[in-house]
Amino acid sequence: MKLAVLGAGAVGRSVAELAQEYGHTVTALADSTSAAVDSGGIDVEAVLARKNDDETVGTVAPNTVFEGEYDVLVEATPTTLGDAQPGFNHARAALESDHHVVLANKGPVAERYDDLRAVEAESDGRVLFEATVGGAIPVLSTIADVGPDNVTAVRGVLNGTANFILSRMAAEGLSYEHVLAEAQDLGVAEADPSFDVDGTDAALKCVILANVLFDGQYTIGDAEIAGIRDLPGSALELASEDGWTIRLVGEVARDGVRVGPRLVPENGTLAVSGTRNIVQFETKHAGRLNISGRGAGGPETASAVLSDVTTLAREE
Amino acid sequence: MKLAVLGAGAVGRSVAELAQEYGHTVTALADSTSAAVDSGGIDVEAVLARKNDDETVGTVAPNTVFEGEYDVLVEATPTTLGDAQPGFNHARAALESDHHVVLANKGPVAERYDDLRAVEAESDGRVLFEATVGGAIPVLSTIADVGPDNVTAVRGVLNGTANFILSRMAAEGLSYEHVLAEAQDLGVAEADPSFDVDGTDAALKCVILANVLFDGQYTIGDAEIAGIRDLPGSALELASEDGWTIRLVGEVARDGVRVGPRLVPENGTLAVSGTRNIVQFETKHAGRLNISGRGAGGPETASAVLSDVTTLAREE
Numbered sequence: 109m110k111l112a113v114l115g116a117g118a119v120g121r122s123v124a125e126l127a128q129e130y131g132h133t134v135t136a137l138a139d140s141t142s143a144a145v146d147s148g149g150i151d152v153e154a155v156l157a158r159k160n161d162d163e164t165v166g167t168v169a170p171n172t173v174f175e176g177e178y179d180v181l182v183e184a185t186p187t188t189l190g191d192a193q194p195g196f197n198h199a200r201a202a203l204e205s206d207h208h209v210v211l212a213n214k215g216p217v218a219e220r221y222d223d224l225r226a227v228e229a230e231s232d233g234r235v236l237f238e239a240t241v242g243g244a245i246p247v248l249s250t251i252a253d254v255g256p257d258n259v260t261a262v263r264g265v266l267n268g269t270a271n272f273i274l275s276r277m278a279a280e281g282l283s284y285e286h287v288l289a290e291a292q293d294l295g296v297a298e299a300d301p302s303f304d305v306d307g308t309d310a311a312l313k314c315v316i317l318a319n320v321l322f323d324g325q326y327t328i329g330d331a332e333i334a335g336i337r338d339l340p341g342s343a344l345e346l347a348s349e350d351g352w353t354i355r356l357v358g359e360v361a362r363d364g365v366r367v368g369p370r371l372v373p374e375n376g377t378l379a380v381s382g383t384r385n386i387v388q389f390e391t392k393h394a395g396r397l398n399i400s401g402r403g404a405g406g407p408e409t410a411s412a413v414l415s416d417v418t419t420l421a422r423e424e
Numbered sequence: 425m426k427l428a429v430l431g432a433g434a435v436g437r438s439v440a441e442l443a444q445e446y447g448h449t450v451t452a453l454a455d456s457t458s459a460a461v462d463s464g465g466i467d468v469e470a471v472l473a474r475k476n477d478d479e480t481v482g483t484v485a486p487n488t489v490f491e492g493e494y495d496v497l498v499e500a501t502p503t504t505l506g507d508a509q510p511g512f513n514h515a516r517a518a519l520e521s522d523h524h525v526v527l528a529n530k531g532p533v534a535e536r537y538d539d540l541r542a543v544e545a546e547s548d549g550r551v552l553f554e555a556t557v558g559g560a561i562p563v564l565s566t567i568a569d570v571g572p573d574n575v576t577a578v579r580g581v582l583n584g585t586a587n588f589i590l591s592r593m594a595a596e597g598l599s600y601e602h603v604l605a606e607a608q609d610l611g612v613a614e615a616d617p618s619f620d621v622d623g624t625d626a627a628l629k630c631v632i633l634a635n636v637l638f639d640g641q642y643t644i645g646d647a648e649i650a651g652i653r654d655l656p657g658s659a660l661e662l663a664s665e666d667g668w669t670i671r672l673v674g675e676v677a678r679d680g681v682r683v684g685p686r687l688v689p690e691n692g693t694l695a696v697s698g699t700r701n702i703v704q705f706e707t708k709h710a711g712r713l714n715i716s717g718r719g720a721g722g723p724e725t726a727s728a729v730l731s732d733v734t735t736l737a738r739e740e
Contacts, residue, residue: 126709130571238569244710246569253565253731255446375691377716393442394560394727397717400693402710411710415569 109421110147112136112173114198115184116156116165119212119239122410123182124152130414132421135178138170140185147177174201180417184212187312189328192219199224203231210416211237212409218312219327221319234423236416241313242266242385244408245401246415248320254391256321261390262360266313268383268404269297269304270336270356274369275381278344278353284337296383306335307356307367314358314365322362334368347371353379425737426463428452428489430514431500432472432481435528435555438726439498440468446730448737451494454486456501463493490517496733500528503628505644508535515540519547526732527553528725534628535643537635550739552732557629558582558701560724561717562731564636570707572637577706578676582629584699584720585613585620586652586672590685591697594660594669600653612699622651623672623683630674630681638678650684663687669695 109132113120116139124134133149144155144166159165173181181202183195192215199209199216204227211217216224217237228235241247242264251259265271269291276287288305291297303309311331318326336356347353355378357370372378377398380386385403390396402408425448429436432455443450449465460471460482475481489497497518499511508531515525515532520543527533532540533553544551557563558580567575581587585607592603604621607613619625627647634642652672663669671694673686688694693714696702701719706712718724 244707245713246566249569250562250566250715253562253569254727255731255734258727391560391727393723395718395724397561397715399566399713399715401713407709408711411570411574411707415571418571 109133109179109417110135110177111180111182111417112176112178113182113184114138114170114173115186115212116159117184117186118406119409119413120182120184121156122406123184123212123413124156126407126410126414127152130418132414132417136173136176137165138173139165140170142166143168143170143173145172145176174205178207180208180210180420182210182212182413182417183216184413187214189215189219192216196220196224199235200227203227203233203235206232208233208420209235210239210413210420211235212239212413214240214312214316217319218315221316221326222324225324234420236419237316238416239409239412241316242387243268243401243403243405244411245385245387245399245403246412247317247387247399249415250389250397250399251320254389254394254397258392258394259321259389260392262314262317262321262387263378264358264385264387265355265378265380266358266385266387266403267304267307267310267356268385269301270307270310271380271385272296272383273305274336274339274344274354274356277339277341278348281341281345283341284339305337307333310356310358311365311367314360314367317360318365321360326365331365331367336369339369348374351375355379425449425495425733426451426493427496427498427733428492428494429498429500430454430486430489431502431528432475433500433502434722435725435729436498436500437472438722439500439729440472442723442726442730443468446734448730448733452489452492453481454489455481456486458482459484459486459489461488461492490521494523496524496526496736498526498528498729498733499532500729503530505531505535508532512536512540515551516543519543519549519551522548524549524736525551526555526729526736527551528555528729530556530628530632533635534631537632537642538640541640550736552735553632554732555725555728557632558703558717559584559719559721560727561701561703561715561719562728563633563703563715565731566705566713566715567636570705570710570713574708574710575637575705576708578630578633578637578703579694580674580701580703581671581694581696582674582701582703582719583620583623583626583672584701585617586623586626587696587701588612588699589621590652590655590660590670590672593655593657594664597657597661599657600655621653623649626672626674627681627683630676630683633676634681637676642681647681647683652685655685664690667691671695
């Protein structure tokens, strides 16, 4: 398939770098100020080198991407809340011209799911978004495999940054501030970590799951969210005395989404360590299903994007 | 879809009982001596009641099933090694008349994978077999989601009976014989437990995975197998002193399949407890993926069979 990639952050870059190995061609790559477009396939290495040197990927305006030749728009610009712009308009433009869309950007499926599905319904293109929940973990494909009607509830640890901080606080008896600084040094937490530590990112993923499982209408406004910023180290120590620990757990049910620090058994399934994520499905006839793996990272998230592209290619 | 179900053991019965809830109709159910066939749909409850009373499901010969009307043959007769009969012939008969086949029987895909694929290639029908590996865990669908080319190796705990015995031996310091008797009382182990405790069942599942990942040609002859029958309780005690335990682990790689008791960290991911199964995939770009759940049981395995039927229905 010919891929037009919007966004040249860690995920967009990795998609461009791995596309060929998955049998696809990148015909466009854009960041927020410029684009490289070539219907025969751009020279990914040269374009990324240029980006490293000048900070622009190309010489034409970003919107030129929509005029080029492509089968699938890969939307990997930063997630935004509320109107989910500009991601939503990008997806709409691709669908209105009957192209497929694969999202790594959570905004359009968390905040404007019903609008997006309405645009998709009028298009010959489809929208897939495996990469928006759980990074490399095939969470949405597993729901499709098991059948959405057979999943009664979902629970999970869906933010690697918060999980890294909680794991380290528990293991080393360190304070939140100390571990946050360490995580920032390691590149595991951003300079402004709010999106991760306040639970917003985990909540968006839970909202996406609610939309998929319960036919839309959910936004982050339906989520009850508590973060880990004010969690004292003493809470973790106290929990540990009785064999428990604390994780930032997201819960998805028909009546809404909840995210917050929860006590979980120290050696239990939910107590994944470091930046790992885990998702637990409760099913009607098959009990509980757990799936864990790397929840973030450029190549990891790109592998989910490229799985979606492969699904679309198989259906052509 | 119209389902013809061969085999009226735990899995066949559960498929028949749950089919309607998944939107399908059972038009035939056969055990080894008789069949009930009705192209408008058999009365599942009455047929199973009859089976409970007389031990025969119907009044016609089992092979009458192939003359009736059906879209998918569900093959849930007992797994046999070597020529994988009669399961293989059942699957062939259905494919040769352009019907789909969903296997719960491991024999045809473990022992005669290439033969089966050859018959499938000449048919308008397809063969799916999610239920043969990991019961309710969507192991094969996950491989399809991630892409078989991206999976470099698989490791897992794939036999619930052996895992129950090892978990109990470790937790209670009991002997193999003691726990086996307990498992037999609970219905977790069969009267003749060889298939499970000698590693045959786990090895068949690994062989199926090798066939799927590495394009066929594997049979149980390619597996190096050790069971748990001779494992002394003292080995588990010794392991535990250093934070380890023992699990019956299957390993799948291009050069073959190995199954045997292995030391694993006591609180590690592979140390699932009781009858649970777990599968670990090593991937090219997405690190390690773990998936765990119920690896056996009538309704659990039936849910995997019915997922396959849903996949076939979606593709019609």
